[in-house]
Amino acid sequence: MATLVNDRFGSTEQLKIIEEDITKFNVRSHFLPFLEEKSRHSKKYAKVVSNLPFNVSTDVVKLLLPMGDVFSVMVLLLQDETALRLADASIQTPEYRPINVFVNFYSEPEYKLKVERTNFFPQPKVDGAVISFKLKNAGDYPPVGSHKSFFSMVNSAFNGKRKMLRKSLQHLCSSSEIEAALTSIGLLVTARPSDLVLDDFVRLHNHLTKT
Numbered sequence: 001m002a003t004l005v006n007d008r009f010g011s012t013e014q015l016k017i018i019e020e021d022i023t024k025f026n027v028r029s030h031f032l033p034f035l036e037e038k039s040r041h042s043k044k045y046a047k048v049v050s051n052l053p054f055n056v057s058t059d060v061v062k063l064l065l066p067m068g069d070v071f072s073v074m075v076l077l078l079q080d081e082t083a084l085r086l087a088d089a090s091i092q093t094p095e096y097r098p099i100n101v102f103v104n105f106y107s108e109p110e111y112k113l114k115v116e117r118t119n120f121f122p123q124p125k126v127d128g129a130v131i132s133f134k135l136k137n138a139g140d141y142p143p144v145g146s147h148k149s150f151f152s153m154v155n156s157a158f159n160g161k162r163k164m165l166r167k168s169l170q171h172l173c174s175s176s177e178i179e180a181a182l183t184s185i186g187l188l189v190t191a192r193p194s195d196l197v198l199d200d201f202v203r204l205h206n207h208l209t210k211t
């Protein structure tokens, strides 16, 4: 595809073709100097528009969503099921996962439209969908001391069979400390991860990490 695009548009200075593996490419060091050069009066952001293979899409979401200093929006064609799962921030569903907390921490996702499988050739076994993520700037991220510690807590919260937080977070604090933290943020001591929205996870984390 790069060859075709180069043949057709290679003579224009408005297009630069880079053939790299996105998971290995140093996005910031490539884009930031270019955007700074363009930002005379106001800060400029790049946009991501991508039709990547479905099997690398989650890796790309995880890699690029925290780059709100580089990108303003990311529009992806994903497997319909994945797009629905990522865009739906509602709790209490079996599909609620740490990736939902991650997506809403760094962006505002929106399911745009379904793309039926008949639109592709060869026809895949699944439908696609377009989803957009409006990336937040660092100043708009929920206030947690350390992103690493926050997501480590979220991942642990979803571990374990029964998933009651007072059990699954026991490696961080005692059950009674977890119960006290849950009560102080207005949740039941028997709460499970599917009872918590992003803001609840943030408040729980901040309670458990304050000394």
Ligand SMILES: C[S@@+](CC[C@H](N)C(=O)[O-])C[C@H]1O[C@@H](n2cnc3c(N)ncnc32)[C@H](O)[C@@H]1O
Residues within 6 Å of the ligand: 001, 020, 021, 022, 023, 051, 052, 053, 056
């Ligand atoms: C579904 S095709 C889409 C092709 C074209 N963009 C289009 O919309 O018709 C997926 C494309 O993603 C490229 N691709 C796959 N893995 C990639 C990666 N890790 N980094 C960058 N590109 C990748 C493939 O080379 C392929 O061209």
